[in-house]
Amino acid sequence: MFRSVRHMIYDLIEWRSQILSGTLPQDELKELKKKVTAKIDYGNRILDLDLVVRDEDGNILDPEQTSTISLFRAHEIASKQVEERLQEEKSQKQNIDINRQAKFAATPSFALFVNLKNVVCKIGEDAEVLMSLYDPLESKFISENYLVRWSSCGLPKDIDRLHNLRAVFTDLGSKDLKREKISFVCQIVRVGRMELRDNNTRKLTSGLRRPFGVAGNSVR
Numbered sequence: 750m751f752r753s754v755r756h757m758i759y760d761l762i763e764w765r766s767q768i769l770s771g772t773l774p775q776d777e778l779k780e781l782k783k784k785v786t787a788k789i790d791y792g793n794r795i796l797d798l799d800l801v802v803r804d805e806d807g808n809i810l811d812p813e814q815t816s817t818i819s820l821f822r823a824h825e826i827a828s829k830q831v832e833e834r835l836q837e838e839k840s841q842k843q844n845i846d847i848n849r850q851a852k853f854a855a856t857p858s859f860a861l862f863v864n865l866k867n868v869v870c871k872i873g874e875d876a877e878v879l880m881s882l883y884d885p886l887e888s889k890f891i892s893e894n895y896l897v898r899w900s901s902c903g904l905p906k907d908i909d910r911l912h913n914l915r916a917v918f919t920d921l922g923s924k925d926l927k928r929e930k931i932s933f934v935c936q937i938v939r940v941g942r943m944e945l946r947d948n949n950t951r952k953l954t955s956g957l958r959r960p961f962g963v964a965g966n967s968v969r
Contacts, residue, residue: 750795750796753795754792754795754796757788757791757792760788761785761788761789764781764784764785764788765785767781768781768782768785782807783807785807786803786807787830787834789801790803790827790830790831791831791834791835794831794835795835800824800827800828800831801827802820802823802824802827803823803827804823810823859921859926860917860918860919860921861882861917861918861921861933861968862915862916862917863880863895863915863916863917863918863933864914864915865878865880865897865914865915865916866914868897868899868903868937870937870961870962872899872901872937872939872961873901874901874939874940874941874942875898875899875900875901875906875939875940875941876898876899876901876937876938876939876940876961877896877897877898877899877937877938877940877958878896878897878898878899878935878936878937879894879895879896879935879936879937879938880894880895880897880916880933880934880935880936881893881894881895881933881934881936882918882921882931882932882933882934882968883931883932883933883934883965884928884930884931884932885930885932886928886929886930890934891921891925891928891931892918892921895916895918897914901941928969930967930969931967931968931969932965932966932967932968933965933966933967933968934963934964934965935963935964935965936960936962936963937960937961937962937963938958938959938960938961939958939959939960939961940956940957940958940959941955941956941957941959942954942955942957943957943959
């Protein structure tokens with residue numbers, strides 16, 4: 750309530766300065782006065798204060814010069830306008846809450862942090878290490894691959910990334926939390942000759958990707 754009233758007061762102060770500046774055209778000045786009176790009536794309503802009855806120009810009606818029926822009708826019109834404004838504010842707030850909930854539901858609910866220390870696998874050639882999350886019940890991968898290129902020397906091909914091979918699987922939403930099982934799968938792809946024992950230089954090949962090994966571990 751305090752924040753709402755504070756925002757309204759800031760708006761009224763700014764609009765008052767515009768009105769007192771005397772630089773607004775008559776049509777804009779009239780519209781601005783209507784905004785001011787509407788804001789005041791709305792603020793009085795949410796603060797449970799008395800409703801001030803006004804004419805079409807926003808001036809307070811004088812009960813000594815206005816009939817009882819005219820005051821009653823003006824009060825009905827003003828109350829209706831304030832109630833419509835309250836319903837509009839309520840509807841906007843509900844839409845904002847729904848959008849926030851939808852956004853939260855679409856936002857990843859959790860993440861998995863992976864820190865690759867070493868690849869202990871005798872290959873003899875360069876390799877690609879691919880890590881991903883897998884649903885064994887649905888027989889499908891549920892994340893993208895985290896790729897690390899490993900050299901035949903037993904070190905990352907990008908030596909600058911030594912001891913800094915980290916990844917965070919963030920594409921996990923509320924649907925993934927409901928999965929009964931999730932496995933962490935590591936695939937090793939050998940990159941090099943068709944056959945490791947291929948020593949014939951006339952038919953020597955290079956750069957071929959061949960599946961070499963796979964390992965898995967249950968995450969949940």
